[in-house]
Amino acid sequence: MAEHLSQSELDYPFKLLEYFNGFRVSKMIFSACELGVFDLLLKSQDALSAQHVAQELGTSMDGMERLLDALVGIEILEVETAQGTALYSSTDVANLYLAKGSAKSLHDMIIYRSQTVYPLWNNLVDAIREGRNQYEKTFGLPSGHFFQAIYRSEEEMLKFMGIMSCHWVLDGHDVVTAFDLSRFQKVVDLGGCTGALANEMARAYPASSVTVFDLPQVVEAAQKHFKQEDSGVTFQSGDFFSDEIPGADLYVLARVIHDWPEEKCLALLKKVYETCKPGEFPRNQGHPHTLAGR
Ligand SMILES: C[S@@+](CC[C@H](N)C(=O)[O-])C[C@H]1O[C@@H](n2cnc3c(N)ncnc32)[C@H](O)[C@@H]1O
Missing domain, CATH: 1.10.10.10 (Winged helix-like DNA-binding domain superfamily/Winged helix DNA-binding domain)
Known part of the structure; x- marks a missing residue:
């Protein structure tokens, strides 16, 4: 130090x-x-x-x-x-x-940090000792399946989806334009939640087709509460571990890999590798592309 x-x-x-x-x-x-x-x-x-x-x-x-x-x-x-x-x-x-209500308001993110994340971090010592999340100790919820705890009610799910969107209002455009991704015609955002990042992608690359792939209840809520009609983003529901994922030449995994243990990450990345349409890598390395974000 x-x-x-x-x-x-x-x-x-x-x-x-x-x-x-x-x-x-x-x-x-x-x-x-x-x-x-x-x-x-x-x-x-x-x-x-x-x-x-x-x-x-x-x-x-x-x-x-x-x-x-x-x-x-x-x-x-x-x-x-x-x-x-x-x-x-x-x-x-x-x-x-x-404050609430401005186009760039982080209010919902702050409330979530305050009411959900901060109490969980209060048990960080135990999380490190035990090597697992602390939903059970903090909120009395089973900790075995992370997203079952987060999505324990529609209200909680919408709150979580709201804060996921907040981040992309700040950084989405910069992230999707940090590299020129215009040559990728079909983009799939795996675990794309509300479609906030996908919307930025569709705006920056109007010639590409952009699909959000997420769990059925998330896709339903995204279309009901967060859909931007003019963005052209489409939604497909499924489970990226147990279902087939749609074919694409670019996959986005934004803040997804960090949610899972090593073996699940490897299974998901293998599926992406096998499904991804081969294309030209900028330095001609000739292997499929994955844009992974954390
Ligand atoms: C931490 S969030 C990240 C959301 C979004 N990519 C972002 O950066 O705002 C993880 C996302 O993965 C989705 N997810 C979790 N398990 C999944 C599964 N088995 N199949 C498809 N999506 C899943 C969640 O619903 C959630 O939208």
Whole structure:
């Protein structure tokens, strides 16, 4: 570690302190999102006092004042003083990413992190000791099948699908255009969920046909709640372990491989290799292509 952290860290451990206090910053943002602080400040035309925010959101005045000051400290909110009263307002960043409703809102992702991921990470020590996920200990759900736990109700499934989409609003275009993929005529996004990345792909390469392949209940929900009619993306349902996967000359596996143990990954990648139409690799290596993302 000493080799990677700068010399000054030996005199005073700035980075180390930042690392192990990082959870406090996460919790401040999670709490403000859950309480609706950013939504209220976005709606309000004027900067608001801590008392006003506390009253509107039904919290203690002392707790809210501390939270607002802490958010000013990490430059997510701004404060000005008028006649001895501190008045708080949102920054553009908070309005764009932390409040509900903007096209780039990460609100749902933050709520999921707060209510599902954070409690799971609380059991990280046990996860490492036992080598398995902690759904059972954290939520009393069977941990044997990861997606059965995540998709335990339609509401939970839609929440998960929502946060999967959020990521691609930020990075999707950059990811699909990082390489020129225009020569691939048929693209299949395995485990493509809502189709958010597939939509970016179809937009960037309008001459390609793009198909999302995912579990039946996910495909049904994707078409009902997330489908973008004009994107031209098609959906096919199935299980990529037990069913045939559609033929393609490019497969996308975005954030899929990391979900599975080694033997399942190898089985899936073998299936992709065998089904993928051979094509020309940029440096003429002449083997099928897999665009794998994690
Ligand atoms: C972590 S999510 C990633 C979603 C999407 N690729 C993305 O990056 O936003 C994994 C996806 O794999 C799908 N999946 C899980 N098991 C599957 C299976 N056996 N067959 C097909 N899809 C599956 C899930 O429904 C989910 O959409």
